Amino acid sequence: MFPKMGKTFPSGDDWKRDRPTYQMAIASALKRELGGSHQAIKTTMRWTGVSERTAKNWLAGSHGPAGQHLIELMRRSEEVCLAVLRLSERDNYGLALDLKEIHATLSKMIAVLEDAQS
Numbered sequence: 001m002f003p004k005m006g007k008t009f010p011s012g013d014d015w016k017r018d019r020p021t022y023q024m025a026i027a028s029a030l031k032r033e034l035g036g037s038h039q040a041i042k043t044t045m046r047w048t049g050v051s052e053r054t055a056k057n058w059l060a061g062s063h064g065p066a067g068q069h070l071i072e073l074m075r076r077s078e079e080v081c082l083a084v085l086r087l088s089e090r091d092n093y094g095l096a097l098d099l100k101e102i103h104a105t106l107s108k109m110i111a112v113l114e115d116a117q118s
Contacts, residue, residue: 019064022087026073027061029083048072 034040036059044055048069057063065073074081085091 020061023058023064024061025083025087026064026070026080027059029077029079030059030073033077033079044073047076 030040030044034043040059041052041055044050044058045052048055048065049072050058050065050069054063058065064070070080070084074084
């Protein structure tokens with residue numbers, strides 16, 4: 001038995017309260033990126049290697065990915081990455097992702113204009 005002195009362990013109630021927010025944020029992000037069709041389930045399965053039931057649960061918002069699966073989703077889905085950044089209150093990093101995409105688009109447009117002038 002542990003003695004009744006010293007520090008106490010956190011109850012974890014905060015995480016239980018925030019879990020539905022996390023699950024729905026991931027589900028919404030996946031739906032924005034992939035849509036709500038059966039193809040979205042197949043794509044999620046291919047990206048992460050999970051079962052069909054797990055992918056359906058993520059898309060329904062009844063469960064959320066953890067660990068390596070979340071990293072794989074963030075790697076392949078910009079919407080999931082931005083959702084996680086918003087949940088962690090790191091929206092400024094999302095702006096950096098947008099700027100990178102804008103820079104790439106502008107670079108392509110400049111190249112097209114330069115080719116048209118030649």
